[in-house]
Amino acid sequence: MLFDELNLIEPILKALKHEGYTQPTPIQEQSIPLILKGKDLLGCAQTGTGKTAAFAIPILQLLYQQKQQHKEQKTIKSLILTPTRELAIQIEESFKAYGKNTGLKHLVIFGGVSQNPQTEALRRGVDILVATPGRLLDLMNQRFVNLQHVQILVLDEADRMLDMGFVNDVKKVIAKLPQNRQTLFFSATMPKEIQSLADTILHQPEKVEVTPVSSTAETIQQAVFMVEKSNKKDLLLHVLKDKSIETALVFTRTKHGADKVVKDLQKANITAEAIHGNKSQNARQRALTNFKARTTRILVATDIAARGIDVDELTHVINYELPNIPETYVHRIGRTGRAGASGIAFSFCDIEEHEFLQDIHKLINKTIPVADHPYPPKQGTMAQKLQPKTNSSQNRGKGNRSGENLRGRKHSSSSSRSRASN
Structure with a gap:
């Protein structure tokens, strides 16, 4: 129609x-x-x-x-x-x-x-x-x-x-x-x-x-990275080495966490700004305008601040910290894959967040594929034991490995612009 x-x-x-x-x-x-x-x-x-x-x-x-x-x-x-x-x-x-x-x-x-x-x-x-x-x-x-x-x-x-x-x-x-x-x-x-x-x-x-809230848009490819909390910063910098990720919305659970991620990214010469409740209205609006204009590559947000952010052709959402409410995961990754366009959602999961991941799997009625990366949990740690054993031949080519086709997919311009997305 x-x-x-x-x-x-x-x-x-x-x-x-x-x-x-x-x-x-x-x-x-x-x-x-x-x-x-x-x-x-x-x-x-x-x-x-x-x-x-x-x-x-x-x-x-x-x-x-x-x-x-x-x-x-x-x-x-x-x-x-x-x-x-x-x-x-x-x-x-x-x-x-x-x-x-x-x-x-x-x-x-x-x-x-x-x-x-x-x-x-x-x-x-x-x-x-x-x-x-x-x-x-x-x-x-x-x-x-x-x-x-x-x-x-x-x-x-x-x-x-x-x-x-x-x-x-x-x-x-x-x-x-x-x-x-x-x-x-x-x-x-x-x-x-x-x-x-x-x-x-x-x-x-x-x-x-x-689309009931328990489901995620079919157009969003999802992957989870099992990682120790102390390695999340290095993992984020590794993921962002991929130049096909032109912009990304990164979620943290707290305002302090958002500010810390911004500092880490800025130290690595990656343009980043935070948007959360402690920022003045002008600062929040400026950060959003810069992100939409792509002068800021990474926008780091808390959940309440991010509700309603609508950016045309946002390709990547990264959950630096998993939310403790599973429905929030659906809302977060819904920032990408909007109105029929394709999108990619990465989630970093440490041992303390594994329970949150299980709740998310129950809600969305699917298991998010696990991605390989250079910072896996150490041998013998609880996080390593929780890392699902993946059958490499099964997973190959399905876009759930960090170096494969999961990252660089662009929105199709016809689908993302032909529908009124907001």
Whole structure:
């Protein structure tokens, strides 16, 4: 199916063509017609499925058509709530890209920066507001934001809202919205509390489910490197000697760990920056901009900071430390292999993390192949005993050895650009 077949208006089709997108992803194909009909939606979709465009495109169309019929009013007509600043910025960028021919006004608001430019823009009037819950409540309490005219609410990454302790803030915001509205609810996982929230705010929703969270995209090649903790730094430098890895997103569990990895890489003359909660908003945004522009080769991130990072044609994700929550592994590697493009995910596993690896295998229902490398665990150590015995003849040519075809695969330009990936 093509976007041309989804009954989209010309201003939006023109913008999509300009972005190089012709073919919707499965969630876009299923969601856009339902949202255009005014239905409430429960979308269970992991990151990288193209869900931002799945709600941004129909919202732009509905509001544009309404603007054509009625005199323009300076009221917020659509509110998108999202857990992190980075994700909020990227969602607003999507509205800007797809809505550039519509004349609709959009604004993103988040904490950590001066509120003055945000309140000035609110005074001038916006149609679409993208916000993180904390700053939104703050501006509501100061009476800068009036939500009485909101017609479409989007709750994005609801499970991460729960993880970050925002659910009560979200409930406070929802209490200020009109009862008669359209609600679009997206979550990669559906824990009980999130299901309960969905049940209370959705009215006869249509359910759209794309790739359950326990599965990883088939387009992502995965490999695990069994290694002692003390050798992880040298292993990372070894892996990055491969010049076909033009950029990579590296994950650590802690902010301190992220800063340490950046220092190690910079000492080796590899351009690297960290993105985590202790960095100022400007520093985080600058690091992300540099990474997207490829002036920084390696972006090192913690999980909360990385949620929502959407970089076109990111080929490699490296788990310097494995996450202790298996679903987080799926989210991490979902940064690559987005919207049908191919990608590669390497994971470094030491003895203390082996339990995490077993949990990941259970969740994704597959065993990640083990890669050979120059820093294997010492003979007789627990890590060496845990190293799965690989049948070399079986593994040859399957891309699970560090020197073989696993590293250098590029995205196919047609698949990565023809689908609206964010």
